[in-house]
Amino acid sequence: MPESFIPFRQQIEQALNFAQDGIGSHFVGLPFSGRSELLESITRGLKERGRTVLALSGNAAWQNQPMAAFANTPLSFLAEAGRRWHVPPGAATEAGAPDPVEAISSLSNHLVIVATQADLLDRHTIGAITAAHQAHGFVVITSSSPSVFHPGTLMANVNKAIRVNMPTLTMRGADAVIVDILGEPLESRGVAAITRACGGLYGLIRSVTIVGKQTQSLVPIGNRWRAVGPLWSPMLSGIAQSFVASFDEPTLEAATALALAGMVLPENADGLVSPDQLRILTESGVIQFQDSLPGSPFALHPPLLATYLRERVKNASGSSITVPDGVTKLLDAWRADKTAQTALPLWQAMRRGVRPDHEIDQVMRGTTRYGDDLLSGKFMWWKALWIEGYAQDSKAAEALVDEALPNMPHYRSLLRAAKARVRFISNRPIDPNDLQMPGPDEDPYTLLPITSLTVEAAIAAGLTFQADAALEGFSDLVEAHIKDAGDIFVHLSAYLPVLNRILAGDLDRGITDGLLAMRRIDQRASLRGPAVAYAVMLGHLVAGRFGAASTMFEKCISLSAPVAIDDLFSFGAHIALLQGDREYALSLMSRWDTSPAGAGEGSYVAYSRAPGMAPEPVRVLTNPNISDAERCAQGWDLVLTHLNGGHVSSAMFMAIQAVYYGPCPEAVGPITQALTTIESPMIIELTRLVLAANDGDIPALDQAIAEMSTHHWMLFAIRGQVAKALLLYRQGESVAGALAAHYAWKLAGSEAVNGMGIFEPIAKQVGLSHREYEVIDLVAQGMTAAEAAGRLYLSTRTVETHLRNITTKTGISHRDNLIEAVRTWLHEVRQTPRA
Numbered sequence: 001m002p003e004s005f006i007p008f009r010q011q012i013e014q015a016l017n018f019a020q021d022g023i024g025s026h027f028v029g030l031p032f033s034g035r036s037e038l039l040e041s042i043t044r045g046l047k048e049r050g051r052t053v054l055a056l057s058g059n060a061a062w063q064n065q066p067m068a069a070f071a072n073t074p075l076s077f078l079a080e081a082g083r084r085w086h087v088p089p090g091a092a093t094e095a096g097a098p099d100p101v102e103a104i105s106s107l108s109n110h111l112v113i114v115a116t117q118a119d120l121l122d123r124h125t126i127g128a129i130t131a132a133h134q135a136h137g138f139v140v141i142t143s144s145s146p147s148v149f150h151p152g153t154l155m156a157n158v159n160k161a162i163r164v165n166m167p168t169l170t171m172r173g174a175d176a177v178i179v180d181i182l183g184e185p186l187e188s189r190g191v192a193a194i195t196r197a198c199g200g201l202y203g204l205i206r207s208v209t210i211v212g213k214q215t216q217s218l219v220p221i222g223n224r225w226r227a228v229g230p231l232w233s234p235m236l237s238g239i240a241q242s243f244v245a246s247f248d249e250p251t252l253e254a255a256t257a258l259a260l261a262g263m264v265l266p267e268n269a270d271g272l273v274s275p276d277q278l279r280i281l282t283e284s285g286v287i288q289f290q291d292s293l294p295g296s297p298f299a300l301h302p303p304l305l306a307t308y309l310r311e312r313v314k315n316a317s318g319s320s321i322t323v324p325d326g327v328t329k330l331l332d333a334w335r336a337d338k339t340a341q342t343a344l345p346l347w348q349a350m351r352r353g354v355r356p357d358h359e360i361d362q363v364m365r366g367t368t369r370y371g372d373d374l375l376s377g378k379f380m381w382w383k384a385l386w387i388e389g390y391a392q393d394s395k396a397a398e399a400l401v402d403e404a405l406p407n408m409p410h411y412r413s414l415l416r417a418a419k420a421r422v423r424f425i426s427n428r429p430i431d432p433n434d435l436q437m438p439g440p441d442e443d444p445y446t447l448l449p450i451t452s453l454t455v456e457a458a459i460a461a462g463l464t465f466q467a468d469a470a471l472e473g474f475s476d477l478v479e480a481h482i483k484d485a486g487d488i489f490v491h492l493s494a495y496l497p498v499l500n501r502i503l504a505g506d507l508d509r510g511i512t513d514g515l516l517a518m519r520r521i522d523q524r525a526s527l528r529g530p531a532v533a534y535a536v537m538l539g540h541l542v543a544g545r546f547g548a549a550s551t552m553f554e555k556c557i558s559l560s561a562p563v564a565i566d567d568l569f570s571f572g573a574h575i576a577l578l579q580g581d582r583e584y585a586l587s588l589m590s591r592w593d594t595s596p597a598g599a600g601e602g603s604y605v606a607y608s609r610a611p612g613m614a615p616e617p618v619r620v621l622t623n624p625n626i627s628d629a630e631r632c633a634q635g636w637d638l639v640l641t642h643l644n645g646g647h648v649s650s651a652m653f654m655a656i657q658a659v660y661y662g663p664c665p666e667a668v669g670p671i672t673q674a675l676t677t678i679e680s681p682m683i684i685e686l687t688r689l690v691l692a693a694n695d696g697d698i699p700a701l702d703q704a705i706a707e708m709s710t711h712h713w714m715l716f717a718i719r720g721q722v723a724k725a726l727l728l729y730r731q732g733e734s735v736a737g738a739l740a741a742h743y744a745w746k747l748a749g750s751e752a753v754n755g756m757g758i759f760e761p762i763a764k765q766v767g768l769s770h771r772e773y774e775v776i777d778l779v780a781q782g783m784t785a786a787e788a789a790g791r792l793y794l795s796t797r798t799v800e801t802h803l804r805n806i807t808t809k810t811g812i813s814h815r816d817n818l819i820e821a822v823r824t825w826l827h828e829v830r831q832t833p834r835a
């Protein structure tokens with residue numbers, strides 16, 4: 001690790017300055033978020049400044065070794081003290097151990113205690129530090145998990161400490177750090193591969209920081225770096241160690257056994273690890289199940305950890321160890337018997353192992369033997385969705401289901417549900433007969449996919465009351481079939497009520513419920529269930545809290561393996577567009593396009609058609625190679641496609657953007673028809689707003705904007721006001737248009753800067769030239785026309801002509817108002833070239 005952990009330079013310097021003033025720092029962050037590296041850098045900085053540092057770790061306490069954190073410190077003053085520990089009556093004492101209170105007292109004037117994972121320190125250590133601190137005072141710098149804060153912890157018992165949340169590492173920030181280290185960017189595919197291998201963006205930065213140019217894993221190709229060959233280097237051991245640092249010996253042995261086995265099927269786990277050890281590993285976040293279905297293979301996460309443990313065994317034995325490849329073993333089993341029983345776990349392992357699409361497709365299409373059993377039913381369900389997603393051939397997927405129906409009578413409703421989901425994802429109307437409940441002779445598992453899709457289809461259509469009715473008992477249904485349900489239905493039971501509440505317009509309650517749901521499903525490192533996080537982000541976005549939505553998105557991608565959040569990238573790109581950052585939107589979409597197999601266009605992920613999740617609108621809005629007329633046509637085409645498929649909510653989210661570029665008379669009929677069926681109060685008002693903007697009906701638009709503002713659906717209120725400004729400019733009413741634009745900025749309030757992208761269409765409509773922006777910027781600095789002319793090497797008359805043109809275009813004549821407009825909603829639009 002370098003002298004200063006690059007992403008946290010500012011926090012490190014602040015902590016050092018606080019310590020100089022006698023003030024401690026308490027860093028709070030999720031596991032694997034870089035807390036240990038940050039405290040290591042702080043420790044080095046303290047020593048460089050001449051401070052005595054007592055470095056403690058909660059890891060020893062986790063292993064039930066009371067006071068071991070003190071005993072293992074390298075500081076000689078403890079050993080020299082020659083005293084005994086103060087311990088409770090009856091507790092074991094360690095011969096020759098020093099008295100920590102007295103030892104610390106002698107150094108209190110210049111001592112700093114740095115405690116990593118302070119929430120894991122045993123109570124004896126905490127008591128000794130607290131007693132010494134109360135008697136003599138010294139600086140304490142700690143880190144802990146965010147959920148741990150109670151009277152018995154060290155953080156609660158030492159005073160004069162600043163609580164600091166670990167900073168979120170953004171994708172943009174990660175790119176900047178990589179350029180800082182390598183000098184040039186790293187290819188998107190390499191970023192995705194290393195992030196998956198190392199467990200998130202923090203792992204990515206650790207790897208590039210440590211390895212950098214020192215190995216052949218990264219090579220320069222043109223003006224970018226490319227990841228080639230295996231990532232592993234002994235220099236990466238420190239990263240992997242942080243994942244297992246708190247494990248006792250039996251748990252570490254269990255993790256090693258899994259590392260040596262590769263991918264493991266649940267039925268084969270008993271011979272490797274005990275159920276208790278498997279539970280501990282799963283709860284610690286280092287086990288990743290390869291898919292959401294029960295019976296699927298699992299492996300250590302991140303892959304770097306498995307490599308580290310294998311290397312550790314190899315080095316200890318002094319001989320080469322052949323590690324079985326879990327995918328290869330599953331592939332051999334499938335080749336010997338191409339049935340659903342061998343194909344399903346193989347497909348799951350290959351998909352999560354990022355095998356090439358064509359290899360996975362061969363397995364899916366090459367499996368033609370299946371029976372009338374649950375595993376075959378699940379396989380056919382996923383196979384149909386794979387064909388729709390990979391080949392973009394929904395008709396072939398439906399034909400596959402029709403062919404299998406006669407041979408699987410106990411799962412005919414499940415297969416029909418697969419057809420319905422294929423149509424749902426491909427924006428085609430669902431046949432209601434395909435969502436009929438299973439008969440008495442069918443497997444009850446079928447209730448889960450049918451019920452969940454029934455709810456999703458109702459939410460998509462804006463039928464929030466119907467969705468509420470269908471949601472009643474869904475959680476109980478999932479619980480009743482939890483053995484067969486898999487994570488996907490567990491998370492849907494948490495996600496769908498939150499999404500439904502938010503799309504109904506009850507934003508605050510929906511966000512609160514979503515945050516509680518995220519805690520309930522133990523989304524400790526955002527590795528599980530990004531759907532609920534998406535719903536909460538959507539709530540923040542609709543409420544006009546763009547900064548909160550962006551921050552939550554960045555947290556998700558900071559602490560997640562991309563395999564868990566690929567489908568959030570297009571939503572993140574939507575947020576970036578709202579903030580006016582087209583370059584970042586394109587960067588996020590490039591990550592999405594290089595994501596694992598099955599997560600590309602046409603993805604079968606359950607919530608891929610929810611508002612903001614479809615990638616097509618982002619591509620239309622960010623494409624610099626098409627005109628606004630083409631952007632208008634393509635945008636409205638997407639609206640009509642989604643309406644035709646029953647995705648009314650998504651269609652209206654798209655329509656309020658498409659209308660910026662022009663009206664679409666052909667859309668009036670379908671939108672008006674949809675308005676007669678929508679139940680969601682928010683989607684109803686949004687639809688009315690879209691119709692008013694499309695018709696150029698200013699009074700109706702004002703009424704819709706007022707309704708949106710009253711209910712605090714601020715995203716749509718602002719969009720409506722921007723649409724009004726554009727209408728007025730196009731009608732030649734530039735003065736009224738400027739007033740509407742000013743009001744849009746006021747509606748955005750404190751979030752205006754976070755939502756600069758909303759105002760870009762106004763700036764483009766006004767159409768100031770780059771030279772005109774240069775002139776008005778100088779005037780805004782207080783220069784006269786003559787002074788601005790001198791700065792730009794122009795004549796005074798030319799500058800005055802520019803000022804008159806600016807006044808004509810904007811409709812703003814007063815100098816102060818013009819300057820205010822330029823500094824706010826009338827910002828210069830610079831097109832970003834396609835990456």
